[in-house]
Amino acid sequence: MIDLRRLQVLRVLREEGTVTATARALYLTPSAVSQQLRLLSKEIGVDLLLPEGRRVRLTPAAHIVLEHADAIAAEWERTRADLAAHSGGAVGQIRVTGFASSFGSLLAPAAARIGESHPRLAVHLSDADIDDSLRLLLAERADIAVLPVPGTPPLDDPRFDQRLLLDDPQDLVVSAAHPFAERDSVRLADTAHETWIAPHHDQFQLIEVACAAAGFAPRVAHEAAEWNSVLALVAHGLGICLLPRLATTAPEHGVVRIPLRDDPAPSRSVLTCVRRGSRAEPAIAAVLQALEDVAQDRQRG
Structure with a gap:
């Protein structure tokens, strides 16, 4: 059985390029990242990394693993969404990142609506640029990112589900x-x-x-x-x-x-971006709906 957390480390390493940057993105130590990658390599039975100066290079086998890792991650997000719907719906905390000018007109009004309509659901807002928002999503330290275009990844990026907000x-x-x-x-x-x-x-x-x-x-x-x-x-x-x-x-x-x-x-264009497969999770869906309602009110007004 492959540990999904170790696949996540490999996916983040693909983006960051170094063990140190991956550790920073995942709030781990470099030694913990290296250990997770060694264990993943042992689980799969192939070498995943080649040293290249101070950096590491992904092997051809690692790229094959990553092609499947994105699909596995999306399927796991859909599983978590189904489990959340079964066990209690929109409860807990949802972490939303956004660019500075989205706060007063979109994020804050949406969070206020959630406070009224879903008292068991807390929304945590943080200001982050596009690159940081995507890193936080991949590291599962954010659940929703509100992003301006240009600057977002391609709409067919297998890691993310991006949709027009307004x-x-x-x-x-x-x-x-x-x-x-x-x-x-x-x-x-x-x-x-x-x-x-x-x-x-x-x-x-x-x-x-x-x-x-x-x-x-x-x-x-x-x-x-x-x-x-x-x-x-x-x-x-x-x-x-x-x-x-x-x-x-x-x-x-x-x-x-x-x-x-x-x-x-x-x-x-302003988009909402979530990890692929997570959009149906009840708490995420509730916050996305609140954002859409605020956006529609703005366009009608």
């Missing part, structure tokens, strides 16, 4: 003193001669693609990773930016949001 349109943000501030809407092409603030990598990728479709490349004057920093630069007239509608603004930010009337208008 489309998140982009608005132009300018300072209150900017000539565009009085407009009801604007075309992206109208901003071709403006100075831009470059936000974090995934968002700036979206901006570059949208501006290219409008016929120009954005001229970047400043860079800032956090939205509060971006909005401070915009408020002081140092540039403009596109802001996802999920990202909230307040009067004290000193900026004006202007809808774009391009057809199609720039937008990003």
